[in-house]
Amino acid sequence: MAVFENIKKSAKDMTGLGLSPLEHFNRAYEKGVFLQPPNYNSAIKEFNAASQGFKKEGKTKSAKIALANAALYTLVNNKDHSAVVEAIKSLESLTEIHRIGSRDAKIPTDTLITELTALQYEYQAEAATETMIKKEEYSKASDTIMKLGMNQLNIIDCVNSSGPVDKALMRSYYYGALSDYYAALTEVAESPENAHDFLDKSIQKFIQAQTTPWVEKVKDIREGISSKRFCWMCGREMQGKDIYYQHYPTVTKPYHLHILEKLKQDEKMLEIPNNVTLCTVCGSAIELQADRYATMRVEELRAWVTPILEDHRVAIEALIKRVASLESVAHQHV
Amino acid sequence: MDITENREILDGLDRRLALGEIDLGTYNQLKAKFSEQSSTSKDSSSTIVDAMPKKARAIKCPGCMAPLPASTETSQTVVCEYCGGTFVIQAAIDEMERIKSDIRKWLANIVGDVGINTTTDEASRRFIFNEQLLPSLKMEADRATEIHNLLRFEPLFTFPLLNHISSSPFHTAVQSTLDSNKPVDKIKTVIARAQSPEVGIFAIGDKEKAELYKLEIQCQEAIFLSNIRHQLLSYTPDGIQKAKSNIQGLKSIYNRLDQFKSAIDPSLKNFFSALLARLNAVDEAITILGTLLNSPEGIMTEHVSRNLESAAAKLEQAISQTESAGREPREQIPAVEGTRIDAQTVNLLAFCVKLFAQVGGDSGESFNQFLESLGEIVDYARGPNADLQWLFSFISYLAIHMGHEVGESTAIAIYDFSWVKQKIQGSKHSSFLGGKESVAAKKQILLPFWVAELNFSQQKGVVFKKGQSASSLLFLEAARNNGTCFAIPIADPLSKQCYNATTSSKGVGQSTPAIVPVINANIALSQMKSFISRTKGYAGARVKLLNMIYLPSIVARYNTGKKDRIEVLLRSASIRVSSFALKKVRLGTKELLLMQ
Numbered sequence: 001m002a003v004f005e006n007i008k009k010s011a012k013d014m015t016g017l018g019l020s021p022l023e024h025f026n027r028a029y030e031k032g033v034f035l036q037p038p039n040y041n042s043a044i045k046e047f048n049a050a051s052q053g054f055k056k057e058g059k060t061k062s063a064k065i066a067l068a069n070a071a072l073y074t075l076v077n078n079k080d081h082s083a084v085v086e087a088i089k090s091l092e093s094l095t096e097i098h099r100i101g102s103r104d105a106k107i108p109t110d111t112l113i114t115e116l117t118a119l120q121y122e123y124q125a126e127a128a129t130e131t132m133i134k135k136e137e138y139s140k141a142s143d144t145i146m147k148l149g150m151n152q153l154n155i156i157d158c159v160n161s162s163g164p165v166d167k168a169l170m171r172s173y174y175y176g177a178l179s180d181y182y183a184a185l186t187e188v189a190e191s192p193e194n195a196h197d198f199l200d201k202s203i204q205k206f207i208q209a210q211t212t213p214w215v216e217k218v219k220d221i222r223e224g225i226s227s228k229r230f231c232w233m234c235g236r237e238m239q240g241k242d243i244y245y246q247h248y249p250t251v252t253k254p255y256h257l258h259i260l261e262k263l264k265q266d267e268k269m270l271e272i273p274n275n276v277t278l279c280t281v282c283g284s285a286i287e288l289q290a291d292r293y294a295t296m297r298v299e300e301l302r303a304w305v306t307p308i309l310e311d312h313r314v315a316i317e318a319l320i321k322r323v324a325s326l327e328s329v330a331h332q333h334v
Numbered sequence: 335m336d337i338t339e340n341r342e343i344l345d346g347l348d349r350r351l352a353l354g355e356i357d358l359g360t361y362n363q364l365k366a367k368f369s370e371q372s373s374t375s376k377d378s379s380s381t382i383v384d385a386m387p388k389k390a391r392a393i394k395c396p397g398c399m400a401p402l403p404a405s406t407e408t409s410q411t412v413v414c415e416y417c418g419g420t421f422v423i424q425a426a427i428d429e430m431e432r433i434k435s436d437i438r439k440w441l442a443n444i445v446g447d448v449g450i451n452t453t454t455d456e457a458s459r460r461f462i463f464n465e466q467l468l469p470s471l472k473m474e475a476d477r478a479t480e481i482h483n484l485l486r487f488e489p490l491f492t493f494p495l496l497n498h499i500s501s502s503p504f505h506t507a508v509q510s511t512l513d514s515n516k517p518v519d520k521i522k523t524v525i526a527r528a529q530s531p532e533v534g535i536f537a538i539g540d541k542e543k544a545e546l547y548k549l550e551i552q553c554q555e556a557i558f559l560s561n562i563r564h565q566l567l568s569y570t571p572d573g574i575q576k577a578k579s580n581i582q583g584l585k586s587i588y589n590r591l592d593q594f595k596s597a598i599d600p601s602l603k604n605f606f607s608a609l610l611a612r613l614n615a616v617d618e619a620i621t622i623l624g625t626l627l628n629s630p631e632g633i634m635t636e637h638v639s640r641n642l643e644s645a646a647a648k649l650e651q652a653i654s655q656t657e658s659a660g661r662e663p664r665e666q667i668p669a670v671e672g673t674r675i676d677a678q679t680v681n682l683l684a685f686c687v688k689l690f691a692q693v694g695g696d697s698g699e700s701f702n703q704f705l706e707s708l709g710e711i712v713d714y715a716r717g718p719n720a721d722l723q724w725l726f727s728f729i730s731y732l733a734i735h736m737g738h739e740v741g742e743s744t745a746i747a748i749y750d751f752s753w754v755k756q757k758i759q760g761s762k763h764s765s766f767l768g769g770k771e772s773v774a775a776k777k778q779i780l781l782p783f784w785v786a787e788l789n790f791s792q793q794k795g796v797v798f799k800k801g802q803s804a805s806s807l808l809f810l811e812a813a814r815n816n817g818t819c820f821a822i823p824i825a826d827p828l829s830k831q832c833y834n835a836t837t838s839s840k841g842v843g844q845s846t847p848a849i850v851p852v853i854n855a856n857i858a859l860s861q862m863k864s865f866i867s868r869t870k871g872y873a874g875a876r877v878k879l880l881n882m883i884y885l886p887s888i889v890a891r892y893n894t895g896k897k898d899r900i901e902v903l904l905r906s907a908s909i910r911v912s913s914f915a916l917k918k919v920r921l922g923t924k925e926l927l928l929m930q
Contacts (some may be wrong), residue, residue: 034801036793037873101874102789103803138915158874166859197663204667223484226664228476264443264470268477297389 021053040077118145135182143173177205231279396429422610463536478520482556487672544594601660608655615648644683649677651657693922717815727854738842747884784858790875812851
């Protein structure tokens, strides 16, 4: 009898057939979460099977827990926005849930929902194409996760590797810094001065979040945005390197610098040898006009050369025919 | 009637016309009359200039435009107390003349002969100032201080120990202002123009005067700040004195802003008041540093460290003042950040003074010698990215470590060496040719490790895979920067000992020598995570840093008669520390052990 039970158990274990809801639940860990590397698809399948089984048995709470686990591991597996929404929904009626990667440790759902809500805003920010929306979504994410203070994060490190993933407060600074960064990118179209302010705020928060590469990146952008140059052509002062003014290749000699010195004009217009600063309006006007002339010239050339090429094509075809007929005559004589 | 009265009458006519008190005809008639009188008199703006206080035309340093000490002897050589440049007075006079002539040419270019040798009414001068002179000066000031503006609020305080780390914001600021001859020339030009009486007569109202003064501050500040950093970095008595002179110079130009308080934004006034508070605190810290570095004998460590802590507290107050000043983030944020780093650095110096006391500061060794020894230790211990944060934590570890040795502080440590005999025997090698090894020497040492709880999953089976959750303790070597981690099962006897040890801490290094840790908690956590991510079998694992713990170890030298072999043995076979050399370093009266 014992042998039969063992065989039955082994068969169930191997095939996964005929399992009780609790066995499905455990199998989700053993055949999914705890594998190296984890097989989350298998875990999700087993959690869903466990949930349906519990439901049939009338164990509503267990069914909800299994379903919430399925939703959480779907999020860990897919790392997308819709999975976050589902995970939040599935957690709302529960007070605690298993910690990701553990069958024994449990965490309160209210803090997890807060973390997931912040993650939801982060995904919305990442998906947005407009910097204004990115700014707002990251700001919401920052405000949301700030509520968790110095608490340890539970799920963000499983779905996101960029930025700080240990403490909620650090993550809040990181989101806040990104919000200010995108605010600067939004604002630069209106006012480089305001953009400069936002970049400073962003740098401060990135420092607090201890994300050094971002600090360096934003400092470089700030350096560009804060610099001002006069346009060689229109004489207007512009703020924002590579945004509102650029260096264009040209021919310069020391004489040109002397002229600027003599006229008390901005010598930095010629700070790079054989380059001159032009505002983007003048620079792009030249580029677009040059492009227009080039297109016109190409069209003129095309109009001129097309009939000539057509004549050549006809002539070549006639020659090919003649050569072919000569070859056939020559073959007959051989 | 002298020219000043005449000008006042003309200015008064402008005002009365503007207020509608006189008609245009009367205005033109009176203006013609007084202008004629004015042109026949000796009047010119140069007369006004002549009437200006001598101070405005004082001889300035040709290097940095700071005032030079008064001297009547033109052949006398003077040293600028701000930048350290040496000049013959005549050369400085010549340079001033050149600058004055340059100013006249510049003015003639911009405004023609207006204001130089003619009488121009107040409204016209104001117009010329706002529309021509100020924009031109502003552009020149902005360009000249472009690099300096990015470094304006960077740290102002450092001390020799910071030379031993790979990067510090202070050193970055100094390096960024090295090749600055041409910009300094440009800055000098703007200062000379902004200070010149010839330009001053165009700045009619308080608002205009304030605008002109702000440009002067912008440029002078750049020079003073650059001088403070460069001079302080020499750490010589002379350099420190010059750094202090530059602080005084900077404070005086900030203070003079009060003259224009009715014409400036109150937030700017508050901001400069916060900057003054920062300068005062930095000045205090530099004074103390000067005493520390230049006292050949011992110092009153408790008194000095308390004063330094007080300076750091004042810097913290300056941060609050800066935050509440109401300036734009582009000024407020860098100023707060720079002051915060200054406060950290001053606190670090205070910490070093305490450490000096701990290692026998009253034994006759100078603080300078102590810092040199400490610097050598830092060179030895630092990792590739050692920064201010790391330095702070390392000095803390040193202090705690030495506190352990004298029983002033405790640490988590295991002292169980009962396993040694068996382990040493078990680790002997024997070979057919070499024979069996004998133990030539052995030494008990306490090794510092960071310990963390590691939760992960284990997999069994090849075809029918099955996983289960597992836990381990993860150890990271804390005495060297090699990022080596070891995981030991919870069932390992060492794990139990570790958990038991965390319940009570002990003195370390008294009976058994202990090695100084060099890895801080942040680096430890990051290295542990890196280990997990690159090690197969730990996918999805979680790590929770617990504490630093000193583990008992044996450094054994095995010998076969032909060759020696050194092995480091710990109780758990899972911890296999590669062999190392010990470096004994002396810090004051104490001896420290570092791992090589």
